[in-house]
Amino acid sequence: MLNLVLFGPPGSGKGTQSEKIIDAYGLTHLSTGDLFRKHLGEGTALGALAKEYMDRGHLVPDEVSIQMVEHKIGSTKDSQGFIFDGFPRTTAQAEALDAMLQKNGMHISGMIALDVPKVILKERILARGKTSGRVDDQEEAKINTRIQVYLDETLPVAAYYEKQGKFHQINGVGKIEEIFNQITELIDGY
Numbered sequence: 670m671l672n673l674v675l676f677g678p679p680g681s682g683k684g685t686q687s688e689k690i691i692d693a694y695g696l697t698h699l700s701t702g703d704l705f706r707k708h709l710g711e712g713t714a715l716g717a718l719a720k721e722y723m724d725r726g727h728l729v730p731d732e733v734s735i736q737m738v739e740h741k742i743g744s745t746k747d748s749q750g751f752i753f754d755g756f757p758r759t760t761a762q763a764e765a766l767d768a769m770l771q772k773n774g775m776h777i778s779g780m781i782a783l784d785v786p787k788v789i790l791k792e793r794i795l796a797r798g799k800t801s802g803r804v805d806d807q808e809e810a811k812i813n814t815r816i817q818v819y820l821d822e823t824l825p826v827a828a829y830y831e832k833q834g835k836f837h838q839i840n841g842v843g844k845i846e847e848i849f850n851q852i853t854e855l856i857d858g859y
């Protein structure tokens with residue numbers, strides 16, 4: 670089983686690369702952002718709760734995200750592995766993920782981090798905002814908040830996996846196909 674964490678700041682290309690990885694390796698995509706947006710679209714209580722945080726560019730409380738991921742893992746049968754996209758976003762989430770995987774006889778194979786400078790992130794998110802309809806993609810102030818939250822709360826997750834010898838970083842600027850090739854080289858080494 671191959672279980673990957675795709676890591677990087679907002680706008681680093683996790684969603685784009687996830688799709689390509691899924692096509693190539695048949696993994697189950699687990700994007701907490703997508704799951705929250707699905708709940709929002711379906712008008713669930715969880716969606717309404719998440720919206721309060723997401724629209725401001727803040728993180729949804731850990732227990733909410735962790736429970737949602739646990740449910741998704743538990744309800745997915747016969748998976749060849751997962752690609753975690755946008756999760757774990759805090760050290761507490763990383764610890765919870767390790768614990769829930771261990772309970773199911775699974776573990777993280779590796780973390781692949783996409784490195785993209787802040788100016789490019791902002792350009793990409795604002796461009797995406799023109800078509801994504803996402804409230805959190807529209808205003809520069811919200812984008813700055815998301816990047817700051819990433820630096821303060823999410824970046825420590827990289828050190829968490831580095832300690833386990835599972836952290837790998839690649840340049841996230843360049844052609845989508847070239848970035849994907851670097852990812853497949855790493856995956857094929859796992």
Ligand code: ADP
Pocket residue numbers: 678679680701702703705722723724726727728729730731734754755756757758762805815
């Ligand atoms: P991006 O990576 O572009 O910021 P996502 O779709 O991954 O987009 O996340 C959008 C928003 O959803 C985040 O800003 C946050 O509010 C919420 N969110 C997603 N994943 C998590 C998580 N693991 N923990 C807490 N909040 C999350």
